[in-house]
Amino acid sequence: xxxxxxxxxxxxxxxxxxxxxxxxxxxxxxxxxxxxxxxxxxxxxxxxxxxxxxxxxxxxxxxxxxxxxxxxxxxxxxxxxxxxxxxxxxxxxxxxxxxxxxxxxxxxxxxxxxxxxxxxxxxxxxxxxxxxxxxxxxxxxxxxxxxxxxxxxxxxxxxxxxxxxxxxxxxxxxxxxxxxxxxxxxxxxxxxxxxxxxxxxxxxxxxxxxxxxxxxxxxxxxxxxxxxxxxxxxxxxxxxxxxxxxxxxxxxxxxxxxxxxxxxxxxxxxxxxx
Amino acid sequence: xxxxxxxxxxxxxxxxxxxxxxxxxxxxxxxxxxxxxxxxxxxxxxxxxxxxxxxxxxxxxxxxxxxxxxxxxxxxxxxxxxxxxxxxxxxxxxxxxxxxxxxxxxxxxxxxxxxxxxxxxxxxxxxxxxxxxxxxxxxxxxxxxxxxxxxxxxxxxxxxxxxxxxxxxxxxxxxxxxxxxxxxxxxxxxxxxxxxxxxxxxxxxxxxxxxxxxxxxxxxxx
Numbered sequence: 001x002x003x004x005x006x007x008x009x010x011x012x013x014x015x016x017x018x019x020x021x022x023x024x025x026x027x028x029x030x031x032x033x034x035x036x037x038x039x040x041x042x043x044x045x046x047x048x049x050x051x052x053x054x055x056x057x058x059x060x061x062x063x064x065x066x067x068x069x070x071x072x073x074x075x076x077x078x079x080x081x082x083x084x085x086x087x088x089x090x091x092x093x094x095x096x097x098x099x100x101x102x103x104x105x106x107x108x109x110x111x112x113x114x115x116x117x118x119x120x121x122x123x124x125x126x127x128x129x130x131x132x133x134x135x136x137x138x139x140x141x142x143x144x145x146x147x148x149x150x151x152x153x154x155x156x157x158x159x160x161x162x163x164x165x166x167x168x169x170x171x172x173x174x175x176x177x178x179x180x181x182x183x184x185x186x187x188x189x190x191x192x193x194x195x196x197x198x199x200x201x202x203x204x205x206x207x208x209x210x211x212x213x214x215x216x217x218x219x220x221x222x223x224x225x226x227x228x229x230x231x232x233x234x235x236x237x238x239x240x241x242x243x244x245x246x247x248x249x250x251x252x253x254x255x256x257x258x259x260x261x262x263x264x265x266x267x268x269x270x271x272x273x274x
Numbered sequence: 275x276x277x278x279x280x281x282x283x284x285x286x287x288x289x290x291x292x293x294x295x296x297x298x299x300x301x302x303x304x305x306x307x308x309x310x311x312x313x314x315x316x317x318x319x320x321x322x323x324x325x326x327x328x329x330x331x332x333x334x335x336x337x338x339x340x341x342x343x344x345x346x347x348x349x350x351x352x353x354x355x356x357x358x359x360x361x362x363x364x365x366x367x368x369x370x371x372x373x374x375x376x377x378x379x380x381x382x383x384x385x386x387x388x389x390x391x392x393x394x395x396x397x398x399x400x401x402x403x404x405x406x407x408x409x410x411x412x413x414x415x416x417x418x419x420x421x422x423x424x425x426x427x428x429x430x431x432x433x434x435x436x437x438x439x440x441x442x443x444x445x446x447x448x449x450x451x452x453x454x455x456x457x458x459x460x461x462x463x464x465x466x467x468x469x470x471x472x473x474x475x476x477x478x479x480x481x482x483x484x485x486x487x488x489x490x491x492x493x494x495x496x
Contacts, residue, residue, distance in 0.1 A: 230347055257349045259486030269349045271279055 026051035026191060026221040027072060032086035034067055034076065041067045045086070045247045047240055049191075054213060054222040056236035056253065058229060060268070063242040065225045069193050072223060073109035074102055090191065107134060110184030114196040116176035118168035118183075123160050126168045126179055127151060130187040146186055153219075154182035155212045174205025181212065192216065194224040198231065210235050229269055233257050241265045281346045285355060288338045289414075292359045292366075295331040296410040299366040302328065302373035303406060303469065307399035310380035310462065311392065318377035318384075328370040335363035351483075358483040362413065365472045369406065372465040372472075379458045379465075386455045394441075395459060398434045398466045405431070405473045413480045418487075421480035424473065425489075431470035438463045 025048035034042035042064050049055045057065035070076045071088060074095060088095050095105050118126050127147045130136075137143050147164075151157040156178045160171070168179055177197060184192060194213070198206040213222060213235045226232050232239050233253055240250040241264070249262040260266050267273050302321050309318035339360040342348055348356050376399075405427050412420035442456045442463070478490045 229349070233349075258353060260350055266350045270352050271281065 024051055025049060026090065027223075028087075028089040028092075029072075030087040030089075032068075032071060032084070032088065034064075034071055034085075035083040036079070037081045041245050042071070043246045047247055047250050049221060049223055050238070051221050052217055052219065053237040054217050054224060054235055055238040055240060055250075056232035057223065057225045057240050057242060058227075058232050058268075059242035059248075060273075061227075064245040065240075065242045066195055067245075068242065068247075069195055069223055069225050072191070072193055073106055073111060075111065077102065107187050108189055109191040109193060110187065110189035111193045112177070112181050112184055112195070112197045114199055116173060116180050116200075118171070118176050118179050120167065120169055122165045123151075123168050123171070123179060124164040127182050127186050130183060134187055136187065150182040150186035151179075153185050153216070154178045155208060155215070156182055172205070174201050174208055177201060177205070177209060178212065181209075181216075185216075189220065191221045191223070194222065196225055196227060199227060206231070229257075241268060243268070281342070281348065281352065284338070284342055284346065285348075285352060288335070288342065288356065288359055291331065291338060292335050292363055293410065293414060295328065295335060295363060295366050296406075296413070298324070298328045298331060299370045299373070300403065300406050300410065302370045303376075303399070304403050306373040306376040306380065307396065307403065309377055310383065311396045311399070313380070313384045313388075315381055315384050318380040321377040322374055325370060325374050328367060332363045332367040335359060339363075354483045354486060358413075358479040362476050362479050365475050369469050369472050372469050375465050376462050379462045383455060383458055392459065394434065394438050395462055395466070398431060398438065398463060401427070401431050401434065402466045402469045402473070405470060409473045409476045409480070413476060413483075416480065416484045418481045418484035421477035421484075424477040428470050428474045431467060435463050435467040435470075 027049040029045055029047050029049075032042055032045040033040060045068060047055075057069060059065045067076065071084060072090075072095075076082050076084070084096055086096075090105075090108065094100065119129060121129070124144075124147055127150050128143055131143060131146055137146065148157060148161075151160060156175060159175060160166075160179075168176065171179060177200075181192075181197070197213075198209045201209065210231065213224065216222060217237075224232075224235065236253045238250060239253045239256040241248045241256070241260075241262075243264060249256070249260055249265045251260065255261075256265065257269060260269065302324065305317050306321045308314060309321065339356055342356050346352075405424055408420065409424050411417075412424060439460065442460045446453045446456045475490070478488075481487055481489050
């Protein structure tokens with residue numbers, strides 16, 4: 001994929017109370033319903049995630065934000081008795097269409113989880129893992145170059161370049177999380193889904209992850225679930241508020257945190273319920 | 275479900291403090307004009323002596339706003355309220371400073387013969403006082419419509435200022451012996467005109483607080 005050098009930010013005009021962005025939707029979700037057995041967890045969700053922007057999903061526990069995030073790369077498929085209705089288009093293609101290639105989807109849409117989960121392998125092998133199983137390259141020099149690229153993009157290279165053959169489990173929690181981001185970046189995805197990526201980290205490590213997200217959006221479309229509203233305010237261009245499985249409001253983050261359209265949103269972000 | 279928020283108590287306390295500051299600024303203006311019109315030097319001195327209390331209140335508002343920003347990270351209407359209070363407090367303090375300057379002019383003018391323009395300046399003072407009182411009411415009620423009406427009234431005070439300005443300049447030319455007194459009155463009129471501007475700024479902040487709309491520098495688009 002191309003690597004733009006400029007960063008696009010959505011514009012919120014406080015005088016006209018209007019939002020504009022020149023970016024097209026990378027992901028377009030229409031009338032999405034999701035069921036765990038007979039329980040409906042998501043109700044008629046429609047949202048667009050603009051390309052090369054960060055969209056944060058916020059809401060109280062159990063509101064469906066993580067479930068929704070996981071519908072974007074069909075991670076919920078592995079849970080028995082789940083069912084999806086509606087449409088999720090990535091670059092115009094429905095990822096739930098019959099015959100959709102799930103392996104290719106997960107290559108295109110990487111994921112970082114709440115708890116860092118490095119493999120009990122070396123730092124190098126962790127990052128190279130996806131490249132090897134996807135048979136991206138068998139050339140050692142090329143593999144090393146791709147690992148370096150991923151670690152550099154994850155802002156970890158300078159900290160680990162002299163110990164690539166050490167165990168990844170010896171890294172700090174923040175470094176392990178950035179290693180997992182590097183692992184996701186290694187296969188050059190186009191979208192990165194992050195499920196509370198900094199919730200278990202200290203403020204310094206959190207700050208590094210947030211800076212990294214800011215840098216990554218130059219190249220990637222990012223969706224992030226967070227419980228930390230200040231974090232959503234700091235890192236995202238758009239914020240979507242979920243409640244009881246419904247998408248209540250999606251707006252520019254600036255508008256959402258200064259003057260949301262919906263009273264429910266206002267009550268949630270001002271701590272009046274939840 | 276509504277939950278109890280400690281932030282609400284802090285916002286209430288902040289509202290009380292800024293309204294106290296507003297009340298003090300209002301009283302300072304009213305008393306300064308009384309000292310000028312009724313030639314009451316003792317009241318003028320009281321206005322000057324009381325200014326420290328107003329300065330302290332402004333600092334207290336600053337302190338509370340900083341605490342809320344840092345410790346509570348307010349959002350949405352809470353954010354707009356704290357932001358508006360933080361910007362309103364210095365305006366009120368400056369209004370009180372202008373009242374002090376009017377009180378000083380009252381002390382200087384008290385031994386001079388009265389000039390007929392003083393009557394029109396009293397009228398200007400009435401308008402400024404009433405605008406300030408209404409602006410504080412609108413702020414308390416978060417009433418954007420009332421705030422917009424107050425902004426329109428700024429033209430009244432500006433027109434009166436221009437009339438008084440022309441008259442006083444005319445008197446300086448025709449009766450140079452009164453020039454010192456005319457100049458002092460001209461400064462009083464200017465202080466009142468500036469107070470009208472600050473009241474307008476406060477009203478614009480009320481509109482922002484209530485509607486999240488920034489209307490400053492857009493007088494044609496109220």
